[in-house]
Amino acid sequence: MANHDSNLNYINEFKGIKSWLFSLDHKRIGILYMISVMFFFLLGGIAALGIRLELFSVGPTLMTADTYNQFMTYHGAIMVFMVIVPGIPAILGNFFLPLHIGAKDVAFPRLNLLSWYMLMLGAAMAIATLFIHRLDTGWTFYTPYSIKTSGSTALMVVAVFIMGMSSVLTGLNFIATVHKLRCEGMTMYRIPLFVWALYSTAILQVLATPVLAITLLLLAMERILGVGIFDPALGGDPVLFQHFFWFYSHPAVYIMILPAMGVVSELITTFSRKTIFGYTAIAYSSLGIAAVSFFVWGHHMYVSGQSETAGIVFSFLTMLVGVPTAIKMFNWVSTLYRGSISFQSPMLFALGFLFLFMIGGVTGIMLATLAIDVHFHDTYFVVAHFHYVMVGGTLMALMGGFYYWIPKMFGKMYNEGLARLTFVLIFIGFNVTFFPQFILGAMGMPRRYFDYIPAYESLNRISTVGSWLIGAGFLISLYVIIDCLVRGKKAPENPWGSKTLEWTVASPPPHHNFHHDPVVSAGPYEYR
Amino acid sequence: MMWMNLARAQSLMPAEGTQIATQVNNLYVFLLVASLIASAIIIGGMIFFVWKYRRKTANDKTPYMSHNTTLEFLWSFIPLVIFLGVFAWGWYIYHNMRAMPKDALEIHIVGKQWAWETQYKSGVKASNLIVAPINTDVKLIMTSTDVIHSFFVPSFRIKQDVVPGRYTALWFRANKLGEYHIFCTEFCGTQHSGMIGTLRVVSQQEYEAWLEEESKVGLLPLAQRGEKIFQVKACASCHSTADAAVKVGPPLFKAFGKTHEMANGEKVAMDENYIRESIMSPNAKVVKGFPQNVMPAFQGQLSETELSALVEYIKGLQ
Numbered sequence: 001m002a003n004h005d006s007n008l009n010y011i012n013e014f015k016g017i018k019s020w021l022f023s024l025d026h027k028r029i030g031i032l033y034m035i036s037v038m039f040f041f042l043l044g045g046i047a048a049l050g051i052r053l054e055l056f057s058v059g060p061t062l063m064t065a066d067t068y069n070q071f072m073t074y075h076g077a078i079m080v081f082m083v084i085v086p087g088i089p090a091i092l093g094n095f096f097l098p099l100h101i102g103a104k105d106v107a108f109p110r111l112n113l114l115s116w117y118m119l120m121l122g123a124a125m126a127i128a129t130l131f132i133h134r135l136d137t138g139w140t141f142y143t144p145y146s147i148k149t150s151g152s153t154a155l156m157v158v159a160v161f162i163m164g165m166s167s168v169l170t171g172l173n174f175i176a177t178v179h180k181l182r183c184e185g186m187t188m189y190r191i192p193l194f195v196w197a198l199y200s201t202a203i204l205q206v207l208a209t210p211v212l213a214i215t216l217l218l219l220a221m222e223r224i225l226g227v228g229i230f231d232p233a234l235g236g237d238p239v240l241f242q243h244f245f246w247f248y249s250h251p252a253v254y255i256m257i258l259p260a261m262g263v264v265s266e267l268i269t270t271f272s273r274k275t276i277f278g279y280t281a282i283a284y285s286s287l288g289i290a291a292v293s294f295f296v297w298g299h300h301m302y303v304s305g306q307s308e309t310a311g312i313v314f315s316f317l318t319m320l321v322g323v324p325t326a327i328k329m330f331n332w333v334s335t336l337y338r339g340s341i342s343f344q345s346p347m348l349f350a351l352g353f354l355f356l357f358m359i360g361g362v363t364g365i366m367l368a369t370l371a372i373d374v375h376f377h378d379t380y381f382v383v384a385h386f387h388y389v390m391v392g393g394t395l396m397a398l399m400g401g402f403y404y405w406i407p408k409m410f411g412k413m414y415n416e417g418l419a420r421l422t423f424v425l426i427f428i429g430f431n432v433t434f435f436p437q438f439i440l441g442a443m444g445m446p447r448r449y450f451d452y453i454p455a456y457e458s459l460n461r462i463s464t465v466g467s468w469l470i471g472a473g474f475l476i477s478l479y480v481i482i483d484c485l486v487r488g489k490k491a492p493e494n495p496w497g498s499k500t501l502e503w504t505v506a507s508p509p510p511h512h513n514f515h516h517d518p519v520v521s522a523g524p525y526e527y528r
Numbered sequence: 529m530m531w532m533n534l535a536r537a538q539s540l541m542p543a544e545g546t547q548i549a550t551q552v553n554n555l556y557v558f559l560l561v562a563s564l565i566a567s568a569i570i571i572g573g574m575i576f577f578v579w580k581y582r583r584k585t586a587n588d589k590t591p592y593m594s595h596n597t598t599l600e601f602l603w604s605f606i607p608l609v610i611f612l613g614v615f616a617w618g619w620y621i622y623h624n625m626r627a628m629p630k631d632a633l634e635i636h637i638v639g640k641q642w643a644w645e646t647q648y649k650s651g652v653k654a655s656n657l658i659v660a661p662i663n664t665d666v667k668l669i670m671t672s673t674d675v676i677h678s679f680f681v682p683s684f685r686i687k688q689d690v691v692p693g694r695y696t697a698l699w700f701r702a703n704k705l706g707e708y709h710i711f712c713t714e715f716c717g718t719q720h721s722g723m724i725g726t727l728r729v730v731s732q733q734e735y736e737a738w739l740e741e742e743s744k745v746g747l748l749p750l751a752q753r754g755e756k757i758f759q760v761k762a763c764a765s766c767h768s769t770a771d772a773a774v775k776v777g778p779p780l781f782k783a784f785g786k787t788h789e790m791a792n793g794e795k796v797a798m799d800e801n802y803i804r805e806s807i808m809s810p811n812a813k814v815v816k817g818f819p820q821n822v823m824p825a826f827q828g829q830l831s832e833t834e835l836s837a838l839v840e841y842i843k844g845l846q
Contacts (some may be wrong), residue, residue, distance in 0.1 A: 019717075065718045139713050145675040145691060145716060150821065159647070232693025238676055239691060249627035274590035281600055304689045305680065305696045308626045312619055319611040323604055329570055330603040336577035340588030351578065358571055369614050371552050371621030372559065374684040378678060378713035439540050442556075444682025444711040449721035455711070528592045 008506065009508040015025070024109035025511060028093030032116050037091060039081040040123065047075035052433070052467040055460045058449060069452040070151075071135035076139030076339075077156070081163050082123050084394050085252065088259035089205075090119070090170055092401050095409060097174060099502035099509065100192045102183025102518040104184045107176035112335040115169040122163035131154045138448060139249045140249070141216075143230035143241040147223055154223045157216040164209045167255070183501075185520035192500050192524040193282050196278075197262025198233035203294065204251045204258075210320065212248035215241065239304050254293045256390055258286055260397030261328060264350050267400050268332050271347035274338030275525040278331040285324030292321050302373050311370055313408045318368035324506030325361055329354070344496070345419035347402025356392025360385060363438065378448075383443025384434045392430055398468055399426065399477065406481070406496050412507040413490030414480050422477045430470025457480045500524050545683040545704050545729065552685040553622045559614065625686060628699050632665035637689040638826065639670065639677035642719035644710060652742040655723035655762045658710070660702060661735040667699045674824070679715035679729055689714055690833060693801030702729040718822070722765060754841025757834055764825065769845050777823060778815045782845045791815045803839050 010027045020028055050071045054062045061069070094112065098105055106112050129135055133375035146153045178199045182191065219241070221227050228234025230241040258446045261282075269276040276282065298306060298314030332354060341347070363385040366372050376382060403419050406412070436459040452460065494503040501518055502509070544550050635658065636647040646654040660666045670679060672692040679698060680687040684838070688698040710725035730738065745756050758764060766776035773779060778788070787797045791814045796802060805812050810823035830838070 326607040342583045369618035448715040451721045
């Protein structure tokens with residue numbers, strides 16, 4: 001049997017570009033996602049560096065105000081819709097969800113490939129707008145500006161619509177996989193916490209994304225056909241758009257962070273060589289966050305003109321999200337207690353995550369507080385807060401997850417010293433970039449500002465210098481990955497001593513994952 | 529409460545100009561201190577554990593601890609109580625912000641790309657400038673002519689979106705004389721970051737004197753009156769008048785009487801009729817190198833006298 005040849009794995013069993021582009025193997029599709037998302041991240045990152053460079057000094061320096069607004073828009077839209085939303089679930093989730101639960105593949109492999117093609121189609125359309133009429137609405141497409149601007153709003157929102165459908169299909173696939181394809185003995189309380197996180201995320205993707213799709217279609221209709229839904233000049237209501245938009249985009253924030261929390265749970269237990277503290281609490285807190293996240297969208301709209309009562313209700317519900325989040329923090333720190341902690345690069349990123357997420361969390365409570373948010377709303381305080389959560393949280397976890405699973409994905413070890421250097425650069429660079437932005441926000445500097453008053457200059461300069469450190473960190477990370485693929489030493493089956501199922505198969509795994517169907521008789525973190 | 533004053537000095541918020549701002553700062557300082565304590569516990573705990581329990585040998589054994597119900601209840605319940613306390617405190621101040629005072633001095637604000645227009649009940653208008661008396665309740669009734677803007681005075685800790693097609697309102701009672709920034713915090717296009725106004729808090733007498741002086745604008749010579757209108761309509765945010773610097777639109781300094789090339793290649797001499805046409809329907813002839821559909825049309829918004837005043841003012845920019 002070819003499958004039992006120990007030299008054959010999912011990478012070398014089939015050859016040629018077609019065997020990749022038409023592959024139904026969840027691992028290969030994960031790699032396709034990885035390559036495309038890395039490319040999008042590069043685009044979004046260039047836009048970010050451009051933004052910071054323009055803001056280095058008071059006054060117009062590098063570009064015009066319109067160009068700046070386009071940079072700001074593409075940075076946000078690319079990073080949200082093309083990097084962070086698909087990031088962890090589509091790359092690491094695709095690759096490891098079936099391996100984690102002892103399955104041969106996801107439930108619907110063809111649908112899985114279709115999701116990737118839909119992301120590619122949407123991304124191609126989004127990038128096409130760069131060459132038609134560049135968009136300057138910000139990633140939020142607020143009406144009526146998005147209806148009046150000369151940018152290609154309609155094409156862009158249809159692109160986001162298609163990428164959203166990709167996200168729905170991935171979510172559907174994951175839900176079915178978790179329910180139907182667990183191997184013998186793999187009860188719901190024995191699946192790794194990463195799977196719980198992906199499962200909660202998938203529910204959000206399936207339920208929330210269609211609302212975004214409807215909203216964007218309405219916007220496209222208004223733009224193309226002149227139907228008056230959001231534009232007051234046509235009898236519409238611009239604030240209605242905000243309600244619709246955030247009804248998706250707030251849950252989307254948790255689509256972005258929950259998978260990261262799942263990765264961090266895996267990293268902390270592995271590198272502490274100790275079972276996770278409070279498995280059930282962490283699993284259910286993911287579901288709890290997912291559930292409450294549907295009812296907090298109005299906290300983006302305290303000053304939009306919604307009623308005082310609405311503001312109060314949304315503030316109250318938002319405070320509730322803090323509780324399951326705090327539970328996770330306490331559980332992770334407790335897992336460290338009496339562990340055997342090593343400081344390999346994945347763990348450094350996980351600890352970095354805890355540090356940055358703590359700051360992101362407490363500033364989140366400040367923003368949830370009505371009176372405080374009135375001052376901070378749409379200032380750099382908000383920019384700093386969501387970068388601490390989305391970059392300090394999600395990207396740190398994605399990097400940690402990469403370093404953790406690269407040996408399994410490619411069967412090769414990377415240069416640990418350089419990997420640690422990337423952590424130091426990204427972690428320090430991140431704080432240098434974004435911490436000053438909290439202060440700028442408290443001082444009153446609004447976001448999406450091409451230019452600012454001289455009082456804000458010195459902190460903006462510090463922030464720009466930090467962005468160069470982050471850029472250097474990610475460039476070196478790219479080198480680490482390429483160097484690993486070209487020169488890396490062969491990785492053993494289980495380099496970290498982890499207990500989850502993916503580490504019981506060869507590195508890289510064979511095409512069908514497991515030569516024999518695994519049978520599980522204990523939880524995922526049996527370090528005793 | 530010395531620590532509170534110390535913390536406030538470090539909070540780096542802009543100077544407080546109202547009682548509400550002071551209330552907001554107190555809550556903010558409380559949250560800062562509480563956040564520092566919470567971070568010290570969690571991050572401090574993390575660093576302590578990571579150091580104390582670092583791997584010593586390759587075969588370290590770790591205890592099997594799955595959960596602890598009492599601990600888990602405590603670290604769910606205590607944060608919940610704190611969060612709800614913060615919520616209630618924030619609600620209290622928010623209610624104060626939202627409860628509009630009776631008998632306030634009402635001023636109309638119109639947001640437009642990219643300026644704030646102020647209209648007093650006496651008929652006086654100003655652009656990017658609000659003059660308000662100290663220790664008086666002032667209510668702003670706001671709307672927009674184009675896209676959503678957001679009216680923000682950092683020193684007063686107040687902010688409200690300004691939405692086309694409806695009125696939103698805001699109030700303040702300034703307790704310190706001075707000039708404060710007004711920012712637009714909702715992205716509104718090219719000059720979003722240039723939509724900066726000044727809120728000038730003056731004594732009651734100065735306020736009345738200012739209103740009196742502004743109401744005499746109608747008696748001024750035509751060109752001077754044109755200059756006022758030019759400022760009130762915020763023409764200066766896009767057209768420079770003192771030099772040839774290019775902003776959003778073509779500079780008007782020494783432009784009158786010269787021939788300009790249009791986007792379609794046509795050459796047009798700038799005379800009274802061209803100025804008139806460019807104000808009433810700006811897209812009719814756009815100077816080469818400048819964008820279409822940026823300047824709003826003033827058709828129906830200016831009287832013949834006001835138009836003549838503007839023409840005279842622009843003619844005089846030599």
